[in-house]
Amino acid sequence: MATSDQTAMGTSDKTPATEIGHTPEKAPWPLWEVFVRSSRGLSHVHAGSLHAPDAEMAVRNARDLYTRRNEGVSLWVVPASSIVASDPDAKGEFFESPKGKDYRHATYYKKSEGVKHL
Amino acid sequence: MATKTQSPRDAQLQPVPSAEDEAGQAYFDKIIAEDSRIEPADWMPAGYRKTLTRQISQHAHSEIIGMQPEANFITRAPSLKRKAILMAKVQDEAGHGLYLYSAAETLGTPRDELFDQLLSGKAKYSSIFNYPALTWADMGAIGWLVDGAAIVNQVPLCRASYGPYGRAMVRVCKEESFHQRQGFEILLELASGTPAQKQMAQDAVNRFYAPALMMFGPNDDESPNSQQSMRWNIKRFSNDELRQRFVGMIQEQVRVLGLTLPDDEIRFNEETGKWEYGELDWNEFYEVLKGRGPCNAQRMERRREAHENGAWVREAAAAYAAKKAQKAQVA
Numbered sequence: 001m002a003t004s005d006q007t008a009m010g011t012s013d014k015t016p017a018t019e020i021g022h023t024p025e026k027a028p029w030p031l032w033e034v035f036v037r038s039s040r041g042l043s044h045v046h047a048g049s050l051h052a053p054d055a056e057m058a059v060r061n062a063r064d065l066y067t068r069r070n071e072g073v074s075l076w077v078v079p080a081s082s083i084v085a086s087d088p089d090a091k092g093e094f095f096e097s098p099k100g101k102d103y104r105h106a107t108y109y110k111k112s113e114g115v116k117h118l
Numbered sequence: 119m120a121t122k123t124q125s126p127r128d129a130q131l132q133p134v135p136s137a138e139d140e141a142g143q144a145y146f147d148k149i150i151a152e153d154s155r156i157e158p159a160d161w162m163p164a165g166y167r168k169t170l171t172r173q174i175s176q177h178a179h180s181e182i183i184g185m186q187p188e189a190n191f192i193t194r195a196p197s198l199k200r201k202a203i204l205m206a207k208v209q210d211e212a213g214h215g216l217y218l219y220s221a222a223e224t225l226g227t228p229r230d231e232l233f234d235q236l237l238s239g240k241a242k243y244s245s246i247f248n249y250p251a252l253t254w255a256d257m258g259a260i261g262w263l264v265d266g267a268a269i270v271n272q273v274p275l276c277r278a279s280y281g282p283y284g285r286a287m288v289r290v291c292k293e294e295s296f297h298q299r300q301g302f303e304i305l306l307e308l309a310s311g312t313p314a315q316k317q318m319a320q321d322a323v324n325r326f327y328a329p330a331l332m333m334f335g336p337n338d339d340e341s342p343n344s345q346q347s348m349r350w351n352i353k354r355f356s357n358d359e360l361r362q363r364f365v366g367m368i369q370e371q372v373r374v375l376g377l378t379l380p381d382d383e384i385r386f387n388e389e390t391g392k393w394e395y396g397e398l399d400w401n402e403f404y405e406v407l408k409g410r411g412p413c414n415a416q417r418m419e420r421r422r423e424a425h426e427n428g429a430w431v432r433e434a435a436a437a438y439a440a441k442k443a444q445k446a447q448v449a
Binding site: 025026027028029031048049050051053054057064065068069085088 | 159160206210213217220223228229230286289293432433435436437438439442443
């Protein structure tokens with residue numbers, strides 16, 4: 001089962017084309033995640049997802065779906081199944097910055113307050 | 119994801135919630151209490167998933183069915199400019215449907231299953247699209263009143279607690295204001311035209327006013343699911359709150375148009391600070407919802423026809439993709 005939005009919701013090793021009862025022509029099209037670069041100098045940002053039979057059609061569909069109003073100068077499409085996400089259940093443990101490491105931030109250093117260009 | 123109504127016996131057979139479910143529920147409650155967002159990979163109550171799947175897919179179906187009344191007028195648009203505008207609008211509705219299907223899919227129901235639910239008549243869509251568009255002025259009334267009501271409904275949905283739904287709605291809302299303005303402009307031009315044109319505009323407003331108000335759904339005391347949706351931060355305002363807000367917004371606008379609304383009971387209540395309006399015909403609403411509106415059969419037939427006639431295109435695209443992939447492997 002394909003899920004979009006960069007987050008795997010449980011993976012299935014069945015590819016759409018091999019699901020029971022589907023000939024390749026009738027199988028659901030795979031899911032693609034779409035990233036749009038809104039202008040030169042900026043990163044591609046996730047815009048959404050769509051279904052398409054192959055990469056070429058995915059790029060064309062992404063153009064029609066996500067850039068009808070000059071929203072982008074470049075598009076990426078990525079098969080949703082290729083995205084590896086961090087474990088959603090890890091939550092806090094995975095991301096929480098260990099306490100007592102304030103010294104990684106400039107604001108930790110108070111003695112230099114008021115000194116120019118620092 | 120389908121959970122049937124449980125008989126007391128079934129309820130007894132329900133397993134005790136696992137430690138995992140309890141932790142999931144606690145985390146979910148915390149996120150909702152913080153007014154933060156739930157994302158697809160998070161644990162969520164089965165009811166939350168079911169409610170959202172139904173709401174988002176119905177919303178998607180409405181966008182797709184909603185293409186029909188206006189698409190019917192593309193060949194009859196009065197100028198090349200209006201034709202181009204109408205085509206852009208209908209294309210937007212298709213886009214909105216696709217954003218929403220993507221969002222619904224993140225809850226676990228595959229796209230083709232969502233399509234089947236619409237085509238089989240199992241899923242509903244907004245009752246407004248079962249009313250016919252009879253004249254060119256209806257394109258104006260649909261844009262002004264129907265898209266206008268949709269905006270009032272959709273703006274708070276941008277803050278819905280389910281992340282993908284909120285993000286889809288942000289995209290939809292950005293595009294929707296063009297829809298409303300173009301409709302308003304159509305009506306304004308007709309209203310400042312010949313008496314016959316003005317009458318055509320008035321007639322369209324008369325027919326779409328009440329159905330547009332009913333788009334917000336039944337009155338609050340008839341809408342039991344709303345309470346739960348509001349506790350889950352999916353819905354932010356009640357049906358009646360949104361409806362009276364919309365009635366207030368269109369008062370000034372209808373004056374600019376030089377037209378009137380077909381309701382003598384509209385007044386601003388100084389005490390409550392709210393707009394009041396005449397009782398709507400809820401029997402009609404439920405009849406249309408049950409499939410007995412003026413255009414239900416036609417809309418569904420047209421949708422099925424479009425789906426079936428498009429089958430060869432989908433199959434050809436898939437076959438071409440498979441062939442190309444094979445060639446690439448050989449090379």
